Amino acid sequence: MLTKLLNSPNKILxxxxxxxxxRLFRMVTSMFVGVWVARYLGPExxxxxxxxxxxxxxxxxxxxxxxxxxxxxxxxxxKGSSQAELLGTGFALKLISGTLCYTLAISAAxxxxxxxxYLQLLIYILSTIxxxxxxxxxxxxxxxxxxxxxxxxxxxxxxxxxxSLKLYFLTIKASLVAFALTVVxxxxxxxxxxxxxxxxxxGFSITHWRFSTALARELLKxxxxxxxxxxxxxAYMKLDQFMIQQLVGSTELGMYSAAMRLSEAWYFxxxxxTNSFYPSIASYxxxxxxxxxxxxxxxxxxxxxxxxxxALGISLSASTIAYIVYGSSYSGVGPILAIHVWTGVxxxxxxxxxxxxxxxxxxxxxxxxxxxxxxxNVALNYWLIPIYGAIGASFATFISQLFASVLFNAMxxxxxxxxxxxxxxVKNVLLLNFSSVR
Numbered sequence: 453m454l455t456k457l458l459n460s461p462n463k464i465l466x467x468x469x470x471x472x473x474x475r476l477f478r479m480v481t482s483m484f485v486g487v488w489v490a491r492y493l494g495p496e497x498x499x500x501x502x503x504x505x506x507x508x509x510x511x512x513x514x515x516x517x518x519x520x521x522x523x524x525x526x527x528x529x530x531k532g533s534s535q536a537e538l539l540g541t542g543f544a545l546k547l548i549s550g551t552l553c554y555t556l557a558i559s560a561a562x563x564x565x566x567x568x569x570y571l572q573l574l575i576y577i578l579s580t581i582x583x584x585x586x587x588x589x590x591x592x593x594x595x596x597x598x599x600x601x602x603x604x605x606x607x608x609x610x611x612x613x614x615x616s617l618k619l620y621f622l623t624i625k626a627s628l629v630a631f632a633l634t635v636v637x638x639x640x641x642x643x644x645x646x647x648x649x650x651x652x653x654x655g656f657s658i659t660h661w662r663f664s665t666a667l668a669r670e671l672l673k674x675x676x677x678x679x680x681x682x683x684x685x686x687a688y689m690k691l692d693q694f695m696i697q698q699l700v701g702s703t704e705l706g707m708y709s710a711a712m713r714l715s716e717a718w719y720f721x722x723x724x725x726t727n728s729f730y731p732s733i734a735s736y737x738x739x740x741x742x743x744x745x746x747x748x749x750x751x752x753x754x755x756x757x758x759x760x761x762x763a764l765g766i767s768l769s770a771s772t773i774a775y776i777v778y779g780s781s782y783s784g785v786g787p788i789l790a791i792h793v794w795t796g797v798x799x800x801x802x803x804x805x806x807x808x809x810x811x812x813x814x815x816x817x818x819x820x821x822x823x824x825x826x827x828x829n830v831a832l833n834y835w836l837i838p839i840y841g842a843i844g845a846s847f848a849t850f851i852s853q854l855f856a857s858v859l860f861n862a863m864x865x866x867x868x869x870x871x872x873x874x875x876x877x878v879k880n881v882l883l884l885n886f887s888s889v890r
Contacts, residue, residue: 485615487777488622489631490713495706495782497628502709503697504574504632507561508582511553515582517545518679519671520592521810527596528731539589540661541668546586554582570628577632584636587643590650590658595727602649610641674810680819691826692845695833700841708842710778711788718762719796722755722803730807737811749873752804756877759800766793784842791846795853801874802857814866821867825856 490498523542527535561575594603614634621630651657696705729751736744766773770793771786778785809815829852836844861871879885 485618485622489618490706490710491779491781492622492625493628493631495710496702497706499697499702499704499706499709500571501574501628501631502693503702503705504571504578505635506694507557507575508553508579510560511557511579511582512585513679515546515550515553515585516588516679517549517672518675519546520588521807522671522675523589523592524596524727524730525734525807525810527593528734535593536656536660537662537664537667539593539658541664541671542589542592543586543658543661544663545668545671546589547583550583550586554579557582573629574632577629578635580636581639584639584643587646590643590646593650594653596731602653603646606645606649607642609645610638613641614638674815676815680822691830692833692837692849695830695837696842696845699837704841707782707785708788708845710782711774711785711792711842711846714766714773714777714785714789715792715795719799721758722800725751725755725758726804726807734807734811745873748808749876752801752873753877753880755800755804756797756874757881759797760878760881763794763796766790788842788846791843792849795846795850797878798850798853798857801877802853805857805861805870805873808870812866817864817867820864821856821860824860825852828852828855 493501519542523538526538557579558572558576561572561579565571565575591603614637617634617637618631621634647658693705693708696708729747733744733747733751736747767790770790774782774785774789806818809818829848832848832851833845836848838844840847858871858874861867861874
């Protein structure tokens with residue numbers, strides 16, 4: 453399979469094309485439907501919906517067990533029955549952890565909001581995604597085998613169904629619970645289509661997967677630092693929403709959430725490019741290290757160029773974009789967006805380099821870098837949110853992400869080579885030297 457990857461640049465580009473199409477379609481449709489939902493609900497109710505989503509988000513790191521990059525990397529190296537065993541083992545681990553995390557999420561909702569039954573119901577519904585996420589291993593299979601087309605079709609069909617439901621609920625002026633259901637149904641429809649396309653591609657259903665105790669121990673040994681890292685990433689990417697709710701209220705959270713919807717809409721490009729180029733780049737790791745780093749530098753340089761250009765464009769026109777999209781009821785979103793959008797730059801650089809931690813077998817450093825980001829984020833949020841509200845939270849998110857994804861790499865010898873890739877990529881963009889991205 454690696455030979456095919458190396459000799460099929462067109463396949464990689466086609467894979468990127470499908471991934472980009474999927475995200476662009478979702479972005480455009482979400483922009484239309486999602487904005488309609490935000491306008492219909494208003495800042496306060498929209499803030500409550502986003503607050504409810506924090507609870508499953510808090511446990512998703514444990515539910516996913518940090519297995520995504522580990523499984524993709526192993527799938528690249530395996531084929532046939534070995535892949536089936538890996539998928540079965542990963543699925544079982546994620547299903548068990550997801551069920552446990554669902555119990556923890558609804559328990560937290562009960563104890564923290566015992567006086568708000570409606571909010572509890574929203575959290576109970578949204579937290580079911582912790583169980584359904586176990587089927588993500590099929591998406592990992594398609595990523596590792598450069599078959600993004602299959603995942604795109606599955607997710608697009610599911611998205612069309614859930615978006616249609618949202619439109620229906622809007623026309624009948626449905627309650628907030630109905631819109632929470634669409635979030636879960638989007639994932640549920642997607643996993644059903646993924647199972648179908650997996651059977652069409654391989655000729656087997658998921659019932660042919662096998663569980664291996666030895667492989668489970670191996671996976672958990674490799675992924676435990678990533679579990680903690682993902683949890684800490686949640687802390688500095690989502691805890692700000694929890695703190696905004698507690699410190700300044702639902703309306704301000706609604707404004708922040710609206711800005712985030714626009715700011716994060718283009719983050720998919722980081723994953724699409726990385727997941728499409730990574731299999732072919734990784735194949736050089738043990739046979740030609742110089743070639744490996746040459747190709748990886750090109751990948752990071754592309755991510756840096758895209759993120760900086762997009763962030764600059766959105767930042768300069770943030771107020772106009774916010775007014776056109778949300779209208780006057782969301783006045784104040786523009787300045788929040790202008791700051792928050794720059795968080796995409798360190799995120800792109802971090803996503804691009806995340807697989808290097810696995811290849812170098814230094815996953816434990818992801819814990820330390822994420823802890824750095826979380827501590828910086830919490831400290832800055834406690835200081836800035838009471839004074840500046842959502843604008844302060846945007847500054848805190850950008851600075852903490854910069855520390856976690858980039859600056860931390862400069863602090864330790866084993867991660868300094870990763871920092872050099874990131875530094876060189878940003879330097880080339882700032883000097884308008886785009887030769888490294890070609």
